[in-house]
Amino acid sequence: MTPRDHDLADESPAVAENEAVNRREFLSECLKACQLAAPVLLGVIRVPLLEAQESESGGYDPAEHLYGMGIDVSKCIGCGQCVAACKSENDVPLDSRHFNTWVERYVIGDNHVVDVDSPNGGMDGFPPVATEGGIRRAFFVPKLCNHCASAPCVQVCPVGATFTTDDGAILVDDEYCIGCRYCIQACPYGARWLHPEKHVAAKCTFCYHRLVQGLVPACVEVCPTGARVFGEVERRSTPLARFMRFNDIQVLKPHLNTKPKVYYANLDGEVR
């Protein structure tokens, strides 16, 4: 046995001891690392959970909704409360030319002539029918922005001031609109108008500021006969879904492929 061998032999327990210490240190370092890493790892998992909880409790998540309105023509009595409520809620000028929603009266006489009138948008009710001869049929048709899924007004806006939200409402950015009126020309339903003071395009918003609070639009709130129904388009258990199951549904100007989200029940063929 050489001295060197002896040294080695002498040192071998020490080396083994060193290795054991190293392993212990290694494991303890691993534990420490795990302790440090655990909150980070858990945090990565937890953040989406917390966000989901927030959106459930208080926050409003537009992606969870897709709104539409149903209108039962056979229930409308033409009282004009919806028009007045809309003007009050949305600060629409009280003249007879600017409306987010309005009510038209169709009177079809015995001579098959269709007479449509909407005095002051129907806001003050309707005068007695002034037709000569008999009336074949007559009814009221409330109208408003159809919040089209494929909206021409959004397509033509040159600056991106009118847009479709995730929940299906078509809105106008007042501060960004340049007042070029393209959208007013493009809307086939005549639902847009230029605000005479702000000089920006204005329209029905489905009362978006009420939707985010869980309320229905003002016109739906005040409608005394339930002619207006509001709710989610794609869910099964909402008033609108029930309305659409139990009625034959039509939309205005379907040939234009604008895919309106205002659905009419008992709509007469004469309505344009």
Next chain:
Amino acid sequence: MARLPSLRGPKVPQQVPRLVAVFALAAIALIAARYFLVPASFGEKGHYRAAALDTIVAREKQYAGQQECALCHSAIMDARLAGNHQGVACESCHGPAAAHAANPVEAKPSVPREREFCPRCHAYNPARPTGFPQIDPVAHNPLAPCVSCHDPHQPEPPVTPESCSACHRQIVSQKAVSHHATLLCTTCHRAPDGHKTSPRTVRPGKPSDRNFCGSCHSADASSPQQIPRINLRTHNPRYVCWQCHYPHYPETS
């Protein structure tokens, strides 16, 4: 600038570096213009300014919603939900009431008692749906406010006991559109049970003197304010009331 001479090799035409410079300047100008002109939140959610949503959401509501009304006015709410106006929200008649909900003492919603209000829905119009209750405002109790006969929170029409209308249909129909519509037959007539089986022998009672009408219509009567008043002493004292006025359809003048 030091790199430009190295680009001016024989193979690179002179206009190329100039063009590169022009395009670079244009790109810088475009980026700068976008930085200053495109709003900060544009494109966050789509081809629009995401901050516009906050402005729109921040609008103040005017209509509180009937759930809010029910928090305080639960008794009226329950009454309404039991009647024919169960589908008519509070603010449909009383107007926007979000201000009242926020400050119940200072801001008061409107209370429409005038006769012109109810015909907005209930005046006859051929375009209204069949079966919807409608009246002719000219002929239907002229001048009387609707609320004097109909409770707007439970607007069931006034009823006459069927036991009288079975025989006295004409009188009942006439009374139903008169100012006396809410009065029962038995308010003025005593009707003993025997009258139904032996109408000729058991006669109902009738008012016999001016003081009976005067209990509502004399100047010092303690009846509701809107009932027309006369001075019993000076108002044609030699006649009884029904010699000039028909009690089942009393005219006002």
